[in-house]
Structure formats: C-alpha cells, structure tokens
Amino acid sequence: MTSGSARGHTEDVHWFGAPEYxxxxxxxxxxxxxxxxxxxxxxxxxxxxxIGARGMLPVPAHLARVPWRRAPTLFRLHYxxxxxxxxxxxxxxxxxxxxxxxxxxxPLWGAMLLWLVPWGLYLSIVNVGQTWxxxxxxxxxxxxxxxxxxxxxxxVAPPVLVLFLLRWVLFRVEFGAGLIKLRxxxxxxxxxxxxxxxxxxxxxxxxxxxxxxxxxxLHRAEAAANHVTQLAVPFLLFxxxxxxSAAAALMIVTQAWLILSGNFAWLNWLTxxxxxxxxxxxxxxxxxxxxxxxxxYEALTLGLTALVAALSVRPARNLLSRRxxxxxxxxxLHLVNTYGAFGTIGRVRQExxxxxxxxxxxxxxxxxxxxxxxxxxxxxxxxxRQFAPYHLRLDWMMWFAALSPAYARPWFDGLVERLxxxxxxxxxxxxxxxxxxxxxxxVRARVYRYRYTTWRELRATGAWWERTYVREFRAPxxxx
Numbered sequence: 001m002t003s004g005s006a007r008g009h010t011e012d013v014h015w016f017g018a019p020e021y022x023x024x025x026x027x028x029x030x031x032x033x034x035x036x037x038x039x040x041x042x043x044x045x046x047x048x049x050x051i052g053a054r055g056m057l058p059v060p061a062h063l064a065r066v067p068w069r070r071a072p073t074l075f076r077l078h079y080x081x082x083x084x085x086x087x088x089x090x091x092x093x094x095x096x097x098x099x100x101x102x103x104x105x106x107p108l109w110g111a112m113l114l115w116l117v118p119w120g121l122y123l124s125i126v127n128v129g130q131t132w133x134x135x136x137x138x139x140x141x142x143x144x145x146x147x148x149x150x151x152x153x154x155x156v157a158p159p160v161l162v163l164f165l166l167r168w169v170l171f172r173v174e175f176g177a178g179l180i181k182l183r184x185x186x187x188x189x190x191x192x193x194x195x196x197x198x199x200x201x202x203x204x205x206x207x208x209x210x211x212x213x214x215x216x217x218l219h220r221a222e223a224a225a226n227h228v229t230q231l232a233v234p235f236l237l238f239x240x241x242x243x244x245s246a247a248a249a250l251m252i253v254t255q256a257w258l259i260l261s262g263n264f265a266w267l268n269w270l271t272x273x274x275x276x277x278x279x280x281x282x283x284x285x286x287x288x289x290x291x292x293x294x295x296x297y298e299a300l301t302l303g304l305t306a307l308v309a310a311l312s313v314r315p316a317r318n319l320l321s322r323r324x325x326x327x328x329x330x331x332x333l334h335l336v337n338t339y340g341a342f343g344t345i346g347r348v349r350q351e352x353x354x355x356x357x358x359x360x361x362x363x364x365x366x367x368x369x370x371x372x373x374x375x376x377x378x379x380x381x382x383x384x385r386q387f388a389p390y391h392l393r394l395d396w397m398m399w400f401a402a403l404s405p406a407y408a409r410p411w412f413d414g415l416v417e418r419l420x421x422x423x424x425x426x427x428x429x430x431x432x433x434x435x436x437x438x439x440x441x442x443v444r445a446r447v448y449r450y451r452y453t454t455w456r457e458l459r460a461t462g463a464w465w466e467r468t469y470v471r472e473f474r475a476p477x478x479x480x
Contacts, residue, residue, distance in 0.1 A: 016298055017157025022287040024279050025151055025158040028166075029103070031273035032148055035266045036095035036118045038389050039141060043125050044088035046393055048425040049418065050132045052081045055425075056414035059084070059128045072332055073124040084125075091121040103153050108297060111153040119145040123333065131410060132393045136327030136341065137267040142334040143169055144274060150304050156293040161305045163277060164238075168312070170274040171234045174251060176319060176340040178230025180326050184343030188227075193345040194219035199452050200346040202399040203263040203375045203392070204384040209464055211261045212452050222257075229254045241280045248278035259388065263375060265396075266389035267341070311336040349450045350402040351377050352473050356419065356440030362476045368444070369434035371419065373398065377450055378431075380465035394429045402447060405473070412474070416443050420479045445474035 051059050059079050068076060074087065094117045103111035123142055126133045147169070150162045187193035198204070198212035229250060236247035252275045255268040314330045315338045326340025355368040362368075372378045375387050375395040394415075401408035418426040422439030448467040458464065 016159060016161075016293050016301075017290065018160050018163060019157040019287040019290050020280055020282045021158040021163055021277070022290070023281040023285045024277050025163075027281075028273055028277040029148060029151060030099055030101075031276065032144060032270075033095050033098035033118075035141065035270055035273065035389060036122065036145065037092055037099060038266060039122060039391070040088050040092035040095055040118070042391050042393075043122075044085055044092065046132075046429060047084055047088065047125075048081055049423065049429055050393060050411075051129060052084070052425065053079070056411040056418070057130045057132070062128055062130055070332055071127040073127040074121070075124060075128050087121050087124065091118050091125075094118050094121075106153075108153060108155045108294065111155075112149050115145070115149040115151075119149060126334065127332065131397065131407075134327075135265065135391075135396070136337075136339050137265050137270065137391075139327065139329050139334045139337040140169075140173065140270055140339065141266065143337055144270060146333075146335055147304075147308075150301055152293075152297070154288070155291065156297060157287075157290045159293070159301045161301050165305065165308050166274060166277045167237045167244075168308070170248075170251070170271070170278065171237055172315060172319070172337075173271055173274070173339045174230045174234045176324075176326065176338055177342075178227060178234075179319060180324055180340035180343040182227070182231065183322070183324060185345050187345055188223065191220040191223040193342075194222050196347050197342065197345050198261060200349045201262045201342075202396055203387070204377070205261065205263050205386050205388070206384055207260050208262055208384055209452050209458075213455065226254070237278055245279045248275040251275045263384075263386065263388040263392075264341075265391035269389045308336055346403070349377075350447050350470060351450050351467070352398055352402050352445050353378065353448055354416075354419065354443060354445045356435055356443045357476075358435070358438075358441055360441050362442050362444075369440075371430055371434060372432040374429070374431040377465055380450075380453075380463040380467055381461075383464050392429075401473075412445075416445070416474065416477055417479065419443050420477070442476040442478050443474075444472070444476040447471050447473045 047055070049055055051057050051062075053060060059075060063071070063073075063076065063079065075084070094114065098114065098118070103114050106114065119142065122145065126138045126142060129138070144166070147162055147165050151158060152162075181188040181193075185193060187196070195216060198208050201208065233247045233250055236243050238244070239247075252272050255272045255275070258264065258268045259272075311331060315336055318324055318328070318338045324340070325338055326343065328338045330336065330338075354371045356371065357366045357368045359366040370378060372382075373392075373395050375385065375392040376398050377384065397407065397411070401412060405412075415426065420439055420441075420443055422435070427433045447470040449470050450465045450467045453461070453463055453466050457466065
C-alpha cells in the first residue's frame with residue numbers, strides 16, 4: 001500500500017468507515033443471505049396454491065385491481081406460474097451464492113448489484129403476496145436487505161452511516177415491540193401474559209409445552225426481562241463500545257430464548273443477525289487493511305442516509321403515538337417500516353380442524369377424517385415441531401382464522417374447494433391427506449379449544465394437547 005493510499009485509508013476510517021466491524025459485517029451478510037435463501041425457497045414451494053394463477057388469491061386478479069404505485073413488482077411486466085417460480089428460484093440461487101461469499105469475488109459495484117437482485121425479486125413477491133405476505137418479518141427482510149446493498153465488501157471498510165441505519169432498524173424492532181406491549185394487553189403490565197402465551201401463540205415449537213409448564217414466578221421474570229430488553233436496552237445501541245456490544249448481546253440472548261420457545265418464521269433469526277452488526281468482534285479477528293472508499297460510494301451512502309432519515313419521520317411519530325400501529329409499511333418499497341408483535345395475548349387457544357367424508361349424504365353415522373397440517377396443532381398426540389425460520393404461511397393464517405372468521409373470508413372457500421377437488425398443490429402444503437386415492441365428497445371445518453395437557457396427562461395418555469369441541473366453522477360442503 002502506498003503512502004497516499006494509507007493516508008486515504010486513515011481519513012476513511014475517521015469519517016466514513018469502521019474497519020473494526022469488518023467481521024460483524026461478514027457475519028451479518030452471511031446470516032442475511034441464509035434467511036433470503038429460506039424465504040425464496042418457501043415462496044417457490046408454496047406459491048402455486050396460495051397466489052398462483054389458479055391459487056386461492058391469484059396474482060393476476062390482484063394486479064388488475066391494485067395500481068402500480070401501490071405494488072411495484074416485476075410481475076407487472078408478465079405473470080405466469082412458471083415465471084414466478086423462475087424468479088423465486090433465481091432469488092434462492094443468488095442468495096446461496098451470497099451465502100458462499102460471491103460478493104467478495106467481484107468489484108464493489110458488482111457486489112452492490114448482486115445484493116440488489118434478491119431485494120428486488122423479494123419485493124416483487126411481497127407486493128403480490130397479499131394476505132399471505134402481510135407479516136412484519138417480510139418488511140423487515142426487505143428493509144434490512146436494502147441497507148445491505150450499501151454495506152460493501154472487502155474493498156471498503158463497513159460504512160459508519162449504514163451501520164447506524166441498521167441499528168436504527170434494530171431499535172425500531174425492539175422498542176416498537178416493547179411499546180405495543182406496554183400500551184396493549186393489561187397482562188403485560190401486571191407481568192402475567194406468559195401464563196398463556198406459550199400455549200396460545202400461533203405455532204408452538206418442540207419446547208413450547210415445557211416453557212408453558214415453567215413456574216409462574218419465572219413467567220413473571222420473563223415478562224419483566226422482556227420489558228427491560230425492549231424498552232431500555234435499545235437506547236444503548238447508540239452508545240460507545242463496549243456498552244453497545246453488551247446491549248446487542250443481551251438482545252441476542254433474548255431472541256434465542258424466543259427461538260427456543262416458538263416458531264416465528266425468521267423474525268427472531270433476523271433480529272439476531274441485526275444485533276450481530278452492532279457487536280465489536282475485533283477480539284476474535286483483527287480487521288484487515290482496507291482501502292479508502294471511492295467517492296461515488298460515499299455519495300451513494302450519504303444519499304441513502306438522507307432518504308432513510310426522511311422516510312423515518314412517520315415511523316418515529318408512530319412510536320410516539322398512543323394509537324401506535326404495528327407491522328406497517330409507509331412506502332411501497334418497504335424501505336422504513338414499523339414493527340411490533342403480541343400487543344394482545346389470547347387466554348384460550350382455538351384451532352380449526354378440517355375434515356372430509358366420502359359419504360354422499362353426511363349424517364350422524366358418517367366417518368369424518370381430519371386433514372393434518374405441518375405446523376399448526378391438529379392430532380393431540382403429535383408433539384409440536386420446529387419449522388422456523390421457514391414460514392408455513394397457510395398454517396399461520398389458519399391460526400388467525402380461528403381468532404376471527406374475517407381473517408379467512410378472502411381465501412377459506414378457495415381452500416375448501418381445492419380440498420374437494422384433490423388439488424395437488426394445496427395438498428403439498430399439508431402434512432397428511434386422509435384421502436390418498438380420491439378426494440372426499442364433503443368437507444367441513446370445526447373449531448376446537450386446545451389446551452396443553454399436564455405432566456400427569458402426558459405420561460398417562462401420550463397426548464400433548466387436550467381438545468374440546470366448540471362450534472361449527474364451516475358446514476359440510478361439496479363441489480357444485
């Protein structure tokens with residue numbers, strides 16, 4: 001390195017770059033690439049039944065009624081199921097290449113373009129995903145993915161401004177979730193929400209039953225620790241090291257606890273990835289000597305910072321509002337969003353059980369056989385499984401439908417029709433179809449109350465759940 005380049009490197013470190021975060025950037029980028037890969041594979045495997053040309057909420061019909069400005073997407077140019085699959089698998093391939101370090105094998109501008117590809121492709125998918133893609137972690141992946149375009153590669157030190165913007169995202173994720181709880185259900189304020197949450201959460205994991213059976217004083221300690229981590233600790237992200245690293249480490253521990261206690265797609269995993277970006281890992285690996293950043297790259301980073309600052313006004317106001325909204329995007333590119341989860345905790349778990357019968361005239365003696373889903377509770381003797389960070393979209397929406405039929409109104413009839421028709425794409429979303437040879441003549445849906453069994457009941461019966469019939473959700477239906 002010449003003396004001139006060395007001088008440029010020193011100046012760059014002072015005002016633009018932070019080489020001490022070289023390893024943190026590397027881990028963050030690889031973690032983000034892995035989650036992109038999960039998201040694209042999930043989209044490729046699930047889209048046909050959900051939003052395909054003959055899906056429950058078809059993309060072409062959605063594009064016909066939604067203006068371009070509200071939903072910019074590649075599929076405005078052309079839509080077919082084959083084209084959608086090609087986009088999803090292309091995104092998965094690029095994500096896999098980034099996970100393998102392809103961004104380090106090309107020039108800085110090439111790395112930026114490489115990171116722009118999965119962001120653009122996933123934005124195109126989310127903007128036609130409708131109900132199935134209405135989750136906060138979709139916007140979170142897009143927001144972090146857009147900032148990652150400007151993180152650079154080994155040709156430059158990690159930009160201080162981009163690292164700050166990533167911490168701003170992490171702050172909103174944690175602080176927004178903390179505020180929505182404090183302003184929401186009273187059980188968060190009296191520290192009793194976790195008496196119920198592990199049992200009533202959307203998709204329990206393999207350890208959720210055991211978390212639910214922890215002593216109640218520990219549940220209260222969990223709730224109190226959650227308030228501290230989400231309402232106080234996020235401010236420490238903007239303090240000098242090592243305090244910022246300690247704050248990020250505490251968030252990682254909290255998110256790991258949530259990962260163990262339930263299935264929340266990639267929300268907690270991506271939050272961990274974000275927190276890694278705030279860690280000073282120089283003790284693990286000394287940063288290499290990095291050249292000064294090009295002037296065009298500095299200009300783009302300054303422009304990005306100004307854009308995010310302008311777009312942050314409404315999300316910041318939302319944080320301060322008594323009518324705080326959670327998981328909302330204020331722009332169609334999902335660049336700066338609001339986040340939050342579980343402002344209200346259910347006390348009772350209800351599940352929709354879908355059943356079919358081959359009887360052409362159902363009566364009291366008819367044999368009804370249940371469809372089993374991959375993630376959501378069904379057979380009481382089947383223990384919950386681990387699926388996160390993979391997102392089972394139909395299973396999640398079935399949980400919402402059990403809360404209120406309004407959540408199911410746009411798509412549930414389509415689901416029933418496809419089960420009656422024996423649609424292969426729909427059946428692939430399920431764990432077990434009880435009609436392997438021919439579809440049923442009638443399908444019905446019933447609501448059951450589910451509760452975890454006790455230790456004694458589990459040992460005696462082998463059942464993880466006990467369920468009680470509540471009401472009919474959909475009367476027996478047949479194809480016309």
